[in-house]
Amino acid sequence: MVEQPLTEEAPQQKHRLLDLSMERLAEEFTALGEPAFRAKQVFDWLHVKNVHEPAQMTNLPAALREKLAEKFDHAPLRQVVRLDSRDGSIKYAFLTRGNDPIESVVMPSKYGCTLCISSQSGCPMACKFCETGHMGLRSWLSAGEILQQLYLAEQDSGQTVDRIVFMGMGEPLLNLRALRRVVEILCGEQGRNWSPRRITVSTVGIVQPMLKLADTFPRVNLALSLHFTTEAKRREQMPEATHDIMELMAALYYYRRVNGGKVSIEYTLISGSNDSDDDARRLVDFARFKGLPQDHPVVLDAEMQEKPARMQPLPVHVNLISYNPIPSAGFRGTSEDRIDHFAQLLASKGVPVTVRRSRGQDVGAACGQLGGKFAEK
Numbered sequence: 169m170v171e172q173p174l175t176e177e178a179p180q181q182k183h184r185l186l187d188l189s190m191e192r193l194a195e196e197f198t199a200l201g202e203p204a205f206r207a208k209q210v211f212d213w214l215h216v217k218n219v220h221e222p223a224q225m226t227n228l229p230a231a232l233r234e235k236l237a238e239k240f241d242h243a244p245l246r247q248v249v250r251l252d253s254r255d256g257s258i259k260y261a262f263l264t265r266g267n268d269p270i271e272s273v274v275m276p277s278k279y280g281c282t283l284c285i286s287s288q289s290g291c292p293m294a295c296k297f298c299e300t301g302h303m304g305l306r307s308w309l310s311a312g313e314i315l316q317q318l319y320l321a322e323q324d325s326g327q328t329v330d331r332i333v334f335m336g337m338g339e340p341l342l343n344l345r346a347l348r349r350v351v352e353i354l355c356g357e358q359g360r361n362w363s364p365r366r367i368t369v370s371t372v373g374i375v376q377p378m379l380k381l382a383d384t385f386p387r388v389n390l391a392l393s394l395h396f397t398t399e400a401k402r403r404e405q406m407p408e409a410t411h412d413i414m415e416l417m418a419a420l421y422y423y424r425r426v427n428g429g430k431v432s433i434e435y436t437l438i439s440g441s442n443d444s445d446d447d448a449r450r451l452v453d454f455a456r457f458k459g460l461p462q463d464h465p466v467v468l469d470a471e472m473q474e475k476p477a478r479m480q481p482l483p484v485h486v487n488l489i490s491y492n493p494i495p496s497a498g499f500r501g502t503s504e505d506r507i508d509h510f511a512q513l514l515a516s517k518g519v520p521v522t523v524r525r526s527r528g529q530d531v532g533a534a535c536g537q538l539g540g541k542f543a544e545k
């Protein structure tokens with residue numbers, strides 16, 4: 169599968185200000201005949217102060233503000249919808265310059281505020297149980313379009329976001345370079361100076377980018393969307409997730425061994441499909457890396473890392489998610505009793521497990537429900 173090139177290099181009328189790293193912004197300012205410290209001021213307005221309109225960057229000379237407004241696209245996304253759920257979460261729909269829909273969900277709680285963010289408009293992975301999968305891929309998002317979801321959501325909701333989870337539209341590991349830029353900006357000293365552990369990347373499991381992420385994004389959390397424990401079922405329901413389960417296990421082992429971020433397995437329970445006792449047993453084995461050959465090349469590679477082993481004796485944490493039905497799929501969620509039974513089976517084998525009740529279901533903001541239904545035609 170082909171990775172998206174950096175969109176700042178793609179032909180477009182204007183560079184998006186939010187796409188640019190500090191270094192690239194400084195180069196642009198040099199080309200404009202402006203001193204480097206002006207680039208730092210602008211970077212601070214954009215990523216720390218959350219101010220994007222050049223006219224409001226009050227410590228810049230008026231002529232420079234005009235130049236910025238003329239030369240750059242400072243706001244590539246437009247907010248079109250806000251839906252408030254009874255549980256306090258807020259679903260936003262945005263449109264790109266090309267009118268492609270994106271959705272994000274703000275989820276405040278007593279532990280801080282989490283933003284579920286999109287990395288693509290739509291998704292090419294075509295998972296059958298997911299509304300976004302039924303949309304297909306509309307467009308790749310640039311780093312600036314990903315970041316602007318955060319900034320617009322903060323401005324509109326009045327919340328300060330404490331962590332982001334790439335669990336909205338899209339498969340973030342297909343958009344690795346934009347993802348890298350987002351992490352660099354949010355975790356950079358001149359950006360928000362976040363700990364990488366405030367960022368969680370969710371993936372259906374694409375092995376090479378997973379290994380790259382493990383090596384180059386230290387301490388970013390990884391959530392592997394496993395959802396099925398047999399090859400046949402996984403291929404049927406997640407047709408574009410083509411790596412086999414043992415390869416995913418090896419990649420997860422590698423990530424946990426070398427990265428330092430938290431690792432989890434996401435498992436959506438669908439009635440009669442993946443919620444049997446046998447599924448629970450296979451999930452226990454996966455979480456414990458049971459059957460993983462110690463001479464597997466990825467495992468050997470992990471063991472040869474010079475970094476201190478980060479592997480812990482515990483099995484990987486499993487998040488069980490109750491399925492949120494979508495009209496196009498025809499599946500039902502597992503009953504509460506069955507979910508509790510399934511969780512108990514995992515816990516009885518020593519697998520740490522959390523049952524996640526999805527938020528924002530009443531406004532179509534829960535896991536698997538982001539379907540871009542608000543696109544303006």
Ligand code: SF4
Pocket residue numbers: 291292293294295298299300301302336337338339372536
């Ligand atoms: S579950 Fe994730 S990867 Fe699969 S189609 Fe939906 S958004 Fe894409």
